[in-house]
Amino acid sequence: MQSFKEELSHSNDFFLHTLSSNMDQVFLSVKNAVSFVLTNSTFQKTKLSSLGSPSIDSDTISKLRSALGNYASSSAFDLGILIYYSGQNYIISNHAATDEKSFYRVQLYSGMMLPEEEWTKLLSQHYSSSEFFLSSFLRSESGEVCIVQAITIRGYQENINLFITVPISALAPHMNRLEQHTAFMQDQEGNIVTLFGDSNVVRQLNFSLPSGSSVTGSDGKPYICNYTQSEITGWHYAVVVSAENYWSKLRSAQLLNFLGVLLALFLGTCLVFLFLRHNYRPVHKIVGLLKPSVPYGNEFELIENSYRSLSEENSFMRVTLNRQTAQLRERFLLSWLKGRSSPLISSDYNTHFEIAEKGETLLLIVFSVGISESSRDGYRDELEYENMNLFAADNIFSEMMDAYPYYRLEDGKLLMYLMHLDESAWHSWNKLGLPLLEKLCDIFTSKLSVPLAATVSSPAETLDALPYLYRSTMDAIEYCNTIGSTGVLTVADYQKQTETLQTRREEEHQDILHAVREGDAAAGENVLRRIFDEYAANTSMTFPIFRLFLTEQLYTIVSAYYEAVSDPGHRETLIKRGERVIFSQDMGQLREAFYDLVSFACNSVQMANAAVGNQLVQKICRYVQENYQDNNLNINAIAEALHHNPQYISRIFHSQMHKGLLDYINEVRIQHACSLMCGQSITADELAEQVGFTNARTFRRAFSRVVGSTPGQYRQRGN
Numbered sequence: 001m002q003s004f005k006e007e008l009s010h011s012n013d014f015f016l017h018t019l020s021s022n023m024d025q026v027f028l029s030v031k032n033a034v035s036f037v038l039t040n041s042t043f044q045k046t047k048l049s050s051l052g053s054p055s056i057d058s059d060t061i062s063k064l065r066s067a068l069g070n071y072a073s074s075s076a077f078d079l080g081i082l083i084y085y086s087g088q089n090y091i092i093s094n095h096a097a098t099d100e101k102s103f104y105r106v107q108l109y110s111g112m113m114l115p116e117e118e119w120t121k122l123l124s125q126h127y128s129s130s131e132f133f134l135s136s137f138l139r140s141e142s143g144e145v146c147i148v149q150a151i152t153i154r155g156y157q158e159n160i161n162l163f164i165t166v167p168i169s170a171l172a173p174h175m176n177r178l179e180q181h182t183a184f185m186q187d188q189e190g191n192i193v194t195l196f197g198d199s200n201v202v203r204q205l206n207f208s209l210p211s212g213s214s215v216t217g218s219d220g221k222p223y224i225c226n227y228t229q230s231e232i233t234g235w236h237y238a239v240v241v242s243a244e245n246y247w248s249k250l251r252s253a254q255l256l257n258f259l260g261v262l263l264a265l266f267l268g269t270c271l272v273f274l275f276l277r278h279n280y281r282p283v284h285k286i287v288g289l290l291k292p293s294v295p296y297g298n299e300f301e302l303i304e305n306s307y308r309s310l311s312e313e314n315s316f317m318r319v320t321l322n323r324q325t326a327q328l329r330e331r332f333l334l335s336w337l338k339g340r341s342s343p344l345i346s347s348d349y350n351t352h353f354e355i356a357e358k359g360e361t362l363l364l365i366v367f368s369v370g371i372s373e374s375s376r377d378g379y380r381d382e383l384e385y386e387n388m389n390l391f392a393a394d395n396i397f398s399e400m401m402d403a404y405p406y407y408r409l410e411d412g413k414l415l416m417y418l419m420h421l422d423e424s425a426w427h428s429w430n431k432l433g434l435p436l437l438e439k440l441c442d443i444f445t446s447k448l449s450v451p452l453a454a455t456v457s458s459p460a461e462t463l464d465a466l467p468y469l470y471r472s473t474m475d476a477i478e479y480c481n482t483i484g485s486t487g488v489l490t491v492a493d494y495q496k497q498t499e500t501l502q503t504r505r506e507e508e509h510q511d512i513l514h515a516v517r518e519g520d521a522a523a524g525e526n527v528l529r530r531i532f533d534e535y536a537a538n539t540s541m542t543f544p545i546f547r548l549f550l551t552e553q554l555y556t557i558v559s560a561y562y563e564a565v566s567d568p569g570h571r572e573t574l575i576k577r578g579e580r581v582i583f584s585q586d587m588g589q590l591r592e593a594f595y596d597l598v599s600f601a602c603n604s605v606q607m608a609n610a611a612v613g614n615q616l617v618q619k620i621c622r623y624v625q626e627n628y629q630d631n632n633l634n635i636n637a638i639a640e641a642l643h644h645n646p647q648y649i650s651r652i653f654h655s656q657m658h659k660g661l662l663d664y665i666n667e668v669r670i671q672h673a674c675s676l677m678c679g680q681s682i683t684a685d686e687l688a689e690q691v692g693f694t695n696a697r698t699f700r701r702a703f704s705r706v707v708g709s710t711p712g713q714y715r716q717r718g719n
Contacts, residue, residue, distance in 0.1 A: 016239045027232045030164045061097045068094040080139045080165035084123045087158030095140040111143040127152045132233045182240045361426045362460045363419040364469040370451030437488045453480040454488045516560040519606025524598040564605040617656045628668045629692045670706040
C-alpha cells in the first residue's frame with residue numbers, strides 16, 4: 001500500500017510540475033508588464049507632470065494609453081494594465097483614459113455592484129511591490145474575476161497605483177490534460193483561487209502534512225494531495241487525484257507495462273548480441289571524442305586527466321564569473337547611490353546581485369584621506385599619496401570588520417563600504433562598530449600622520465533609501481574636509497551640528513536677497529555687520545566654515561543681481577568682486593571684499609531700477625490714459641498687458657509717482673468726467689459709465705475724494 005501511495009504521489013508530481021511551470025510563466029509575464037510600465041519614458045513623464053502641474057497633457061495621455069494597449073495586445077495571456085493617479089483622480093488603462101468617476105460608471109454598466117467608496121478605496125490604498133490578489137473590479141469594461149498584481153509607486157506629492165490583471169479564464173488552457181486529476185491554487189490568505197478538473201471534494205490544503213500525503217475527501221474516499229509553493233507569488237499550487245480511480249487504471253497499465261518490459265528485454269538482448277559481434281567497446285568511442293593531444297598510459301587515465309582539466313576550467317570560469325558579478329554589483333550600487341535611473345526595479349537587481357536579504361539593515365561608510373605635508377614626502381604626487389593611503393585603509397578595514405558583511409566601493413578619491421547587517425550583526429555593530437572605526441582613524445592620524453575622516457550614515461531598511469544615504473554622507477564628508485576634521489562623524493551628529501547654522505543661513509539669505517533686490521546699500525551693510533558680529537561671538541565656527549557660509553550667500557547676491565542688471569560689463573565687475581571673496585585668506589580680507597561686493601551690487605541695482613522704473617511708469621500712464629473707460633481696468637489688467645508682476649509695477653509706480661496706481665486711475669477718470677460735465681446736461685449714471693466706473697455711487701465717492709466736492713456742487717460752481 002505504501003508503494004502504491006508513492007507511485008500515485010509521483011504521478012501527481014508530474015502534473016504539479018506542469019501546473020507550476022505554466023502558472024509561473026503567467027505570473028512572470030505579469031511582473032514583466034510591471035517592469036515595462038515602470039521603465040516606459042512616457043509613464044515617467046506623467047510622474048513628473050503629476051508633481052508640478054494640475055493635469056497631464058492630452059498628448060502624453062494618448063501616447064501612454066497607446067503604449068499600454070500595444071504591450072497588452074502582444075501578450076499571450078490577455079493582460080490588462082491600469083494606472084491610477086490618486087492626486088488627480090485619473091485612470092489610464094490599455095483600453096481608455098478618463099477620470100475616476102467616468103471609469104466607475106463604465107464598470108457599473110459592465111455589471112459591477114461594488115459601491116463607489118469601496119471601489120475608490122481599492123484603487124487608492126497602498127500596495128507592496130509583490131502583492132497579488134483576486135478582483136473583478138480592476139479590468140476595463142469587464143466583470144470577469146482576475147488575478148491582480150498591484151504596486152504603489154511613491155512620489156513627492158502623490159501616490160500612483162499600478163494594476164496588472166490576468167483573467168482566470170486565461171489559465172484554463174494550461175489545465176486541459178488533467179484527466180482524472182483536480183488542480184487548484186491557494187493564495188497567501190488561504191483562499192482558494194480557482195479550481196480545474198473533475199472533482200471538487202478536496203477544497204482546502206493542510207500544510208502540516210507533507211506533500212504527497214493521503215487525505216479524506218468530502219465523499220469519505222481517500223485522495224492523494226501534492227502541493228508546492230510559487231517562487232514568484234508565494235501562492236500554493238495543488239494537484240489531487242482519487243486513489244480508487246487511479247488504482248483501477250494502474251492495474252490496466254501494469255499489464256501493458258509487463259508486456260512492454262518483455263519486449264524491451266527481447267530487443268535489448270538482440271542489440272547486445274549484435275554489439276558483441278561487432279566487438280563494440282564504448283571506452284574507445286569516448287577516447288575518440290576526447291581527441292588526446294598528449295601521450296597517455298591507458299584509456300581510463302586519459303578520461304581521468306580530461307575530467308581534471310575540465311574541473312580546473314570550470315573553477316577558473318567560476319572565479320572569473322564571480323569577479324565580473326562583483327564588478328557589475330559595484331557599478332550598480334554606485335549608480336543606485338547616486339540616484340541614477342535603472343531599467344529594472346530595485347528588487348530585481350537585489351535578486352540578481354544578492355545585495356541584501358529581507359530584514360537586513362543597510363549602512364554606508366565613507367572614508368576620505370586629507371593631505372599632510374609631513375607625511376607626503378616620498379610620494380611622487382598627490383594621486384599616489386591618496387591611492388596608497390586608501391589602499392592601506394582598505395586593508396585595515398577588512399581586518400577589523402571581518403565579522404560584518406559589506407560591499408567595497410570606490411568613488412574617485414573616496415572609499416565607501418555598504419554594510420548589510422542581519423539582526424545579530426546589527427546588535428554587535430551598535431556596540432563595537434563606531435569604536436573600531438575610531439581606532440582605524442586614530443592609527444592613521446597619530447601613527448602615520450595622515451588625516452583620515454570617516455562618516456557613517458543613518459540606518460536604512462531598503463535599497464530605495466540608498467540615494468538618501470549617499471547624499472547625507474557626502475554632505476557630512478564634505479563638511480569634514482572643509483573644516484579639516486579627522487575621526488568618525490555620524491550623519492545624525494552632523495545634522496545636529498549644522499541645524500542651527502542652517503536656520504541662521506536661511507534668515508541671512510532672505511535679508512541679503514531683499515537688500516540687493518531693493519538696491520538698499522544701507523540695509524545690506526546692516527546685514528553684513530550682523531553676520532560678522534555673530535561670527536566673532538561664535539568661537540566654535542572655524543574660518544573655513546564661515547567663508548563657506550558667505551560663499552553660499554554670494555550665490556544669492558549674484559542671482560538677485562542678474563535679475564535686475566543686464567549690462568554685461570556690470571555683471572563681469574560683480575563676478576571679479578566675488579572672486580576676491582572666494583580667495584580671501586583671513587578675516588580682514590574677507591570682510592573688506594564682501595562689504596565692497598554688497599555695496600557695488602546694491603548701488604548698481606538701485607540705478608538700474610530707477611532707469612527701468614522711469615520707462616515703465618511712462619508705459620503705465622500711457623496705458624491708463626488709453627483705457628480709462630474700461631471698467632475692468634485695475635493693477636492686474638495693467639500688469640498682464642505690460643508683461644510684469646502686479647506687485648512689481650505697483651511698487652515701481654509708487655516709488656516714482658509717490659501715489660498709488662489705483663489713485664492715479666481714479667484721477668484720470670475724474671479729469672475726463674469734469675471735461676464731460678462742462679457745458680453738457682448729463683446724469684451721474686451716464687458720467688460713471690462713460691469714464692469707466694461700475695456704478696454712480698462709486699463714481700460720486702471717487703469724485704469727492706479727488707475734487708473735494710460732490711458732482712452737483714462742482715456743476716454749480718462751473719455754472
